[in-house]
Amino acid sequence: MLLNQVSLRQAGASDWPAVEALLLANKLPTQGAREHLATYVLAVSNGEVVGCAGAEVYGAVALLRSVAVAPGLHKKGIGRLMLQTLLQQARARDIASLHLLTVTAPEYFAQYGFKRAKLEEAPAALKASAEFQGACPACAAFMSLTLRELPKREDGLPVAVLGAGPVGLATVAQLIERDLPFVVLEAGNGVGTHLQDYGHVRLFSPWQYNVDAGMARLLKPTGWAAPPDAELPLAAEVVERVLKPFAALPQVARALKLGARVTALSREGHDKVKSTGREQAAFVVRYVQDGREQVLRARAVIDATGTWSQPNPIGANGLPALGEAAVAGQVFYGIPDILGAQRMRYAGKRTLVVGAGHSAANALLYLAELARQAPGTRLAWAVRSPLLQRVLGGGSADALPARGELGSALQRLRDSGAMEFFSGLRITEIRREASGPLTVIGLDAQQRPVELPGIDEIICATGQRPDLNLASELRLRLDPWLESTEALGPLIDPNLHSCGTVRPHGHRELSHPEPGFYTVGVKSYGRAPTFLMATGFEQARSVVAALAGDLEAADRVELDLPETGVCSLRPADADADADAGSSACCGTPAEAPWLGEGPAPSATPVEANVAASPSGCGSRPLQEAPAPASRCCG
Template sequence: IDAAARALLDRSGWTAPDSQGLPTGGEIVRDYLAPLGRLPAIAANLKLGAEVTAITRQGHDKVANDGRKDAPFVIRYRDTGGEHRVLARAAIDASGTWWRPNPIGVDGLPVVGEGEASARIAYGIPDVVGKAREDYAGKRILVIGGGHSAINVALALMELQDAAPGTEIFWALRHASIERLLGGGLNDQLPERGALGLAARQAMADGRLNMLAPFAVNGIERQGEGLVVDANLGGKPFNLAIDRIVVTTGFRPDLSFLSEIRIALDHAVEAPPALAPLIDPNYHSCGTVPAHGIAELAHPEPGFTIVGSKSYGRAPTFLMATGYEQVRSVVADIAGDHAAAREVRLVLPETGVCSAVGVVTVSASAGCCGGPAPAPVDACC
C-alpha cells in the first residue's frame, strides 16, 4: 500500500487489510482502491467510465515549437455523456497495459486463424475455478506463455483438475530453458512469487502438466467445437487438438492517443530511453531493477510523464512498489520539489534467479494431438 494513500485512508477510519495476506486483484480493488476512491478529496476529482482519446498541447500540434512549453495540455475523453476536453498544467499517463495483451505469434503478430478462434481464446488470467469454470472443466486446455501469469493459470487449472479429473493441461513455452520462469524459489525476496515457481516445478515433477517446449504456433483452425493448433515443437511440425487456449504472452502499451505528444521511447522495449536499459528482458535475467523516478521517466514534452506498468513498455518485470515510487517522484517534480523528486526512497527485492544452480530444461518430443509425455524435471531448489 502506497504510503501517501495509507495516510489519507488512515485519517478516514479505514480498516487496513492483513499486511501479510496475498490479495487477488478483486480484493485490492475492494479493500484498497475503492475506499481510496471514495475519499471526498479524491472522489470530487475522479471520473469513472471515461476513456481518454487524445492528449495534445492547446493550439499546438506535434511539430509546433513557438510557445509550446507554456501551452496547457488538452485532454480529450469520452464517457456516456459524450466527448469532453479539459485543460491541465501537467499530464500523467498511468493507463497501464492490461487492455493490450500480446497475441500468440512469436513474431509479435496474431497467428493465422487467431481472430476467427477468439471465442475460444482468453488473454491474461481468466477465472478458471470461478466465473469461467464451465468453459474449462473437463476440457483440453493449452496455456501459452512463460511468466508468472502462466504459472497462475496452470496452477488454477490444476485446482480445477482436482474437481474435474477430465481436465487436461498443456503448457507451451517459447524456450526450452525455463529457469527464469520458475523463479528464484527460496532465494526470492518476494516469498509468494518464489512459491509460484516452486509450485510449478513440483507440478512438472508430478507429471500433471504436459509441457511443450520450445513451442511456436503457426496457425489455428476451428474443428467442430474445438480447435487444432498447427505448431512447431522442438523445430518439428506438431499438431494439437484442444478445446480452449489461454494466452499469457505479456502486454504492450497503447500509444495511439499520444500521437500529438512528443515522447521518446526505446526502439525495442518501448520504455523511456533512460529506463529501458534497466529493464530490458534481453539482458536482465534476474529482473532486478533499481528504484527510479522523474530522471528516468522524463520525455521531450515538459510536464508529460508515463508511469506504472505502461512506463515499462513491453518489459514484464513491473512491481506495484515501483509505480508508487515513480508517482511520488513525478508529483514532487510537478510540485517544484526537485530535490525530493530525485531522491531514492525504495529498495526493490532480488528475485534470486541469477544465482540459480542447474538450468531446468524441457525436452521436446514429436507427437500429434495427444501431446508428448511429461518431461523429466530437476526439482532441486
C-alpha cells in the same frame, strides 16, 4: 592556423568518431551527444574536424553543449565562430532561450550574454537530457541566455491523471499532499478495474508492497485500518480495502470522472511538429463520457493507464497467429476465474495455456485443481523456450516467498506428468476443426512442423504491451524495443536483467521531450515484465515532487525491490524466454534448468504421437497434480 582556413558545416552520422575524440580530448561528457549529432556544427580545416558545438533542441528551448576545439588550436576564434553560428540558427528556429552547464568556462560564455541561474529554474524539458541526468558534474554552473520572451503559462489548470488504478490513485495522493489541483479520468465504471479483472488471483507480494504510503496517510484520519503487512491479498481485496475507500474521500471523489475513456492527447494550438510556444501551451485531453466527446485542458498529464487491456497475441513473432482472430471465442487473454465464474468453460475440456510467466503459472495451477475436481479436464502447456528459469523462480532464495513457491508448485505439476508440455513451440496458426475443437500449428526448436489437434480452449498468458496511440501527437522518446521511456529501458531490459534489481529511478527517467508529460506504473515499463506496485508508488512520488518544483525531493528516489533469486539466464538466451518477456543475467552465468529430468524436451512433431513425445509429457493420473499455492499476477 588562420581563421579563414576554417569552414563550418553540419555534422553527419559519420562524423561521430571525430566528435567523440574532440570531446574526450577536452574532458567533456559524451553521453547523449551522438543522439543529437545532427544539431552539431563542425569546424573543418584541410578536411579535418577541429571543432564542434551542439544545441539539443527541446521545443522552444535548447541546451548548448559540447563546445570543443582541437588541442593546440584554442584562442584562434574557432569557438567564437561556432557559437555565433549556433546562436544564429537558434534565432532562425525561433528558440526562446539557450541554456548550458559548465564547470570551467562560465566567464567565457558570459561574453555571449549567458547569465548564471539557479538549477531548479531550468526548463522542465531540459531535465530529460543526458547532461542533466548526470553526465555533467553536480558542481557545474547553470547559465541561460534569453533570445525572446515566452508567454506565461496559464495558472490554475489541473494535472490530468489518466487511470484510477493503484498507481494512478497513488499519484492523486501525492497531488493532494502537494496541494496541486487535479482531475482523474478512468475508463472503467469504478476504480481498479484492471485488478478486478483478475480479482480472484492472490498476489505474491504482501500488503506492505501494495499500499501506497501517501494514500495510507490520507486514509488514516477516517479511521481506516491498514491491512497486516505480511498478508497476501487477493487482487480484488486491494480494490475493496484500499482503492475504494481512498476514492470515496471527498477531495478525491469530486475530481474523479468514471466512465471517461481518454482517446487522444495533444498541446493546445500545436500539432506534433510546431515548437514555438509549445512548453507554455496547455495539454488538451480528449475523452468520451456518457457517449459525448469532451475536452479537458491540463497543465500536465500523468499516464497511469497500464497495459492490461493490451494483451500480447499468441503468435510467436509478435503478431497474432494466422486464424487467431477467427477463433477469439475460444481464447482467453489473461487469467480466467477457472475455479469460480468460468468453471464451466474449462471443466471437462482440454485447455492449452500459452506463455512462460507468472500468469501462465497461475492458470496452469488453477486448471490442475479443476482437473482434480472435474474428471475429463485436461491441461497442456506451450512455451517458446525450454529455458524456464524465470517462471520457476528462485524458490527459497526469492525474497517474496509466495513468488518462489509459485514456481516450485509449477515444477511439481510439471514433474507429476499431470499435463502435456510442449517446449520450444512457436505458434504460427490456429484452425477450427469441423467438430469444434482447435488445431494449433507451429514450429519446434528445430524448425520442424508441429500440430496440436483437439484443443477446446486456449489461455493466452504472453504478457501485455502499451497502447501508444493515445499520445501519438505528443513528442515521446521511447526505448526502441521495450517501448518504455528511453532512459528507463536499460534499467529494466529483460535481455540484461533478471534478478529483480532495478536501479532507483524517478521523474528524470520517466520524462519525455514533451515537458509535463509522464508515464508511470506498469505502462512505464513498456513490454518489460516483473513490475511491482511499489515501483509505481515511488514513481508517482518523484514525478509529483518534480511538478511541484521540489527537485531535491524528486531526485531523492529510493527503490528497494525484493530479489527474485533468479540470476542464471545468459543474455544470449534472452529471446528464448520471449513468452514471459524476460530473461537475462545477473552475476555469474549458468545454464537454466529444464522442467524435469533427462534431455531438454521439445514440441511434438507432426508425425509423433503426443503421449510418446520426446518430452515424456503424456497424461498421467490427475490425482497426482498439486493443488495451487499462493498466486501472483505477472
